[in-house]
Amino acid sequence: MSSKLTRSNRAGWLFALPGFSLLFLFIIVPFFFAFYLSLTNQRLVSPNPTEFVGLENYSNLLSLAVVTLEPERDEAGEIVRDEDGEIAYPRVRSITRSDDYPQYRGMGEWFRWHWGDDAKVVIASDVLFMKALVNTLAFALFIVPLQGGGALLLALLINQKLRGINAFRTIYFLPVVISIVVISLLWRFIYSGNDGLLNNILEALTFGAFTPIDWLGRTDTALGSIIVMSAWQGMGFHMVIWLAGLQSIPGTLYEAAAIEGASKWQTFRYVTWPGLRNTAVLVLIVITMQSFAVFAQVDVMTNGGPLDATQTLVFQTVERGYGKQDISGGATISVILFLMVLSISAVQGYLTRERR
Amino acid sequence: MATLKLRDVRKSFGSVEVIKGVDLDIEDGEFVVFVGPSGCGKSTLLRMISGLEDITSGTLEIDGQVVNDLPPKARGIAMVFQSYAIFPHMTVRENVAFGLTIAGASKKEKEEKVAEAARVLQMEHLLDRRPSQLSGGQRQRVAIGRAIVRKPKVFLFDEPLSNLDAALRMDMRMEIGRLHAQLDATMVYVTHDQVEAMTLADKIVVLKDGRVMQVGTPMELFHEPANLFVAGFLGAPSMNFLEVEVSGRDAERARVSNSALEAIDVAHKGRIEGPGQAILGIRPQHVSAVAAGRGMLHGQVNMAERLGTETVVDMTLKDGSKFIAAFDEDKVFERGESIDLTFAPERAHLFAPGEVKGAVH
Numbered sequence: 241m242s243s244k245l246t247r248s249n250r251a252g253w254l255f256a257l258p259g260f261s262l263l264f265l266f267i268i269v270p271f272f273f274a275f276y277l278s279l280t281n282q283r284l285v286s287p288n289p290t291e292f293v294g295l296e297n298y299s300n301l302l303s304l305a306v307v308t309l310e311p312e313r314d315e316a317g318e319i320v321r322d323e324d325g326e327i328a329y330p331r332v333r334s335i336t337r338s339d340d341y342p343q344y345r346g347m348g349e350w351f352r353w354h355w356g357d358d359a360k361v362v363i364a365s366d367v368l369f370m371k372a373l374v375n376t377l378a379f380a381l382f383i384v385p386l387q388g389g390g391a392l393l394l395a396l397l398i399n400q401k402l403r404g405i406n407a408f409r410t411i412y413f414l415p416v417v418i419s420i421v422v423i424s425l426l427w428r429f430i431y432s433g434n435d436g437l438l439n440n441i442l443e444a445l446t447f448g449a450f451t452p453i454d455w456l457g458r459t460d461t462a463l464g465s466i467i468v469m470s471a472w473q474g475m476g477f478h479m480v481i482w483l484a485g486l487q488s489i490p491g492t493l494y495e496a497a498a499i500e501g502a503s504k505w506q507t508f509r510y511v512t513w514p515g516l517r518n519t520a521v522l523v524l525i526v527i528t529m530q531s532f533a534v535f536a537q538v539d540v541m542t543n544g545g546p547l548d549a550t551q552t553l554v555f556q557t558v559e560r561g562y563g564k565q566d567i568s569g570g571a572t573i574s575v576i577l578f579l580m581v582l583s584i585s586a587v588q589g590y591l592t593r594e595r596r
Numbered sequence: 597m598a599t600l601k602l603r604d605v606r607k608s609f610g611s612v613e614v615i616k617g618v619d620l621d622i623e624d625g626e627f628v629v630f631v632g633p634s635g636c637g638k639s640t641l642l643r644m645i646s647g648l649e650d651i652t653s654g655t656l657e658i659d660g661q662v663v664n665d666l667p668p669k670a671r672g673i674a675m676v677f678q679s680y681a682i683f684p685h686m687t688v689r690e691n692v693a694f695g696l697t698i699a700g701a702s703k704k705e706k707e708e709k710v711a712e713a714a715r716v717l718q719m720e721h722l723l724d725r726r727p728s729q730l731s732g733g734q735r736q737r738v739a740i741g742r743a744i745v746r747k748p749k750v751f752l753f754d755e756p757l758s759n760l761d762a763a764l765r766m767d768m769r770m771e772i773g774r775l776h777a778q779l780d781a782t783m784v785y786v787t788h789d790q791v792e793a794m795t796l797a798d799k800i801v802v803l804k805d806g807r808v809m810q811v812g813t814p815m816e817l818f819h820e821p822a823n824l825f826v827a828g829f830l831g832a833p834s835m836n837f838l839e840v841e842v843s844g845r846d847a848e849r850a851r852v853s854n855s856a857l858e859a860i861d862v863a864h865k866g867r868i869e870g871p872g873q874a875i876l877g878i879r880p881q882h883v884s885a886v887a888a889g890r891g892m893l894h895g896q897v898n899m900a901e902r903l904g905t906e907t908v909v910d911m912t913l914k915d916g917s918k919f920i921a922a923f924d925e926d927k928v929f930e931r932g933e934s935i936d937l938t939f940a941p942e943r944a945h946l947f948a949p950g951e952v953k954g955a956v957h
Binding site: 490493495496497498499500501502503506510511514515517 | 674675686699
């Protein structure tokens with residue numbers, strides 16, 4: 241049965257054609273192309289013919305293993321300790337480069353923990369990818385509440401009838417329309433270790449007790465700094481979405497709550513928040529999807545450093561595909577990223593579905 | 597249960613005054629209806645009593661306490677809105693218990709009071725449903741449930757039946773009347789529907805342009821309207837107004853006539869001074885048709901509407917003015933037929949000309 245969509249609707253399809261063809265050319269084709277590339281050993285520029293390698297790219301990225309290192313012992317069977325009393329272990333490469341363990345060949349240490357006297361070492365075939373994966377997940381995990389919550393707060397603030405409220409709306413939305421590259425450059429000055437604005441403010445607030453930090457140059461602060469700056473940048477956009485949600489809640493519900501004696505917090509809890517349910521789902525999913533694509537900030541501010549502390553998946557995709565000309569490796573990461581975002585959004589959608 | 601006292605209550609939005617000095621006393625347990633055309637300020641006045649709108653000047657007392665500056669929750673009131681304003685994400689049970697939840701009541705107390713309210717409103721079977729699964733009448737029932745569960749001193753109703761269809765409106769109207777009898781609570785009810793006002797009220801307050809036109813029982817207002825506006829506003833079809841000439845006057849009565857009306861003596865109630873112009877009001881139901889030449893009003897039939905139980909005749913009087921007559925039986929009139937009417941002069945009302953007219957239909 242032909243549907244109404246396909247019958248006698250030539251003008252409609254004609255109007256849709258430019259949009260469709262752009263989507264097809266730049267989204268759908270590249271997606272399938274990336275999927276195809278991820279199954280080959282294609283390089284960006286190479287004299288060699290492309291070979292089909294199956295899932296080798298995926299196993300190169302995702303292989304993980306746990307090996308146990310037993311402490312080194314002397315002739316008496318006593319555990320050997322260094323001057324600090326730390327237990328000495330054999331080096332990981334004694335396993336990963338040994339012919340006794342061909343399955344671990346080429347893998348490197350990702351992290352380790354201690355189990356009694358033994359050391360358990362997680363080795364990965366691609367440690368850099370694993371770091372990028374963890375950083376990306378951490379980025380998403382922190383930015384969702386930070387950006388979503390901050391945006392809701394701003395929306396509640398600007399949803400009041402005050403003189404000059406439009407000025408605030410504009411100011412809060414401004415970062416969204418400024419290029420992320422420009423913002424990243426500006427924040428690099430703010431975070432600067434030498435004479436950065438943030439350090440100056442903190443010093444002034446603590447009357448000089450605060451020791452300046454090179455925010456982007458330390459492994460423990462670099463990712464956090466990027467998260468805060470990214471949350472700030474995108475807040476205005478989600479503020480507008482929250483605002484639309486807030487304004488769709490009928491005023492009489494607030495009046496009814498006021499008559500029943502609800503406090504401000506109770507009004508928020510029983511009227512505002514339930515009324516924002518659908519908006520919250522949208523904001524949650526949009527921020528999650530955006531956060532998995534974090535790239536420009538990292539590229540401009542830290543280049544993945546220091547010590548890979550701010551490596552992310554998209555950054556790695558670009559780095560590999562174009563930096564190292566390993567286009568199939570980059571494609572593989574982007575397919576993995578696609579599957580991750582898809583499944584996380586699906587889970588979020590399921591968990592936040594309307595229950596009846 | 598409570599009394600309300602309004603003294604010179606005023607409300608301005610910017611430079612526009614919408615409530616222009618209202619004085620009103622509402623007794624304990626009374627059912628008071630504010631009625632008037634749209635824009636008369638009746639809803640604003642109710643919202644001022646509720647605390648949702650500030651009072652610009654004057655005083656509002658509930659139970660002898662001035663509550664001008666108290667928030668809604670401190671006034672001991674409950675309110676039912678035209679749009680129901682029940683919370684869409686809560687079940688009926690949670691909606692009804694909302695005020696108790698806010699006040700931090702125990703689970704047991706909530707259950708008891710909700711069950712009580714559900715029993716009073718006969719909606720026990722609805723408690724676990726969501727508002728989206730309810731009809732308009734059921735939703736309004738839930739809103740009323742939420743109001744009665746806290747046992748407030750005063751109930752406020754803001755056009756609660758306006759969103760319902762005609763049949764349901766009648767049911768709910770009777771239900772609210774029954775509820776008032778049962779709870780014996782002070783209720784203030786806003787409507788633009790005079791049938792609701794007439795049937796429900798102990799006391800009707802007719803408002804126009806932010807002023808009280810008349811306060812009284814439904815029958816006082818119907819039979820003794822104080823002015824042209826009240827006379828024209830209550831009753832359907834509305835009262836006929838004839839421009840008449842006053843030819844003589846004693847202490848009680850004035851002799852009036854015009855080219856369509858033969859001279860009659862009508863009580864003037866001090867509303868007119870000497871001879872001159874006046875307005876005579878006659879309700880459509882208070883005239884009867886008589887044989888030609890024997891009535892005191894003469895005219896021609898334009899159109900007759902036969903409703904079975906009554907016949908409404910649209911006619912033009914001899915002086916060219918319109919007149920509506922309603923006969924409480926099924927009668928046949930021809931278009932263009934001459935018709936003579938008679939009425940008891942004591943049922944006619946005399947008003948001074950130039951008196952507030954406005955919404956006279």
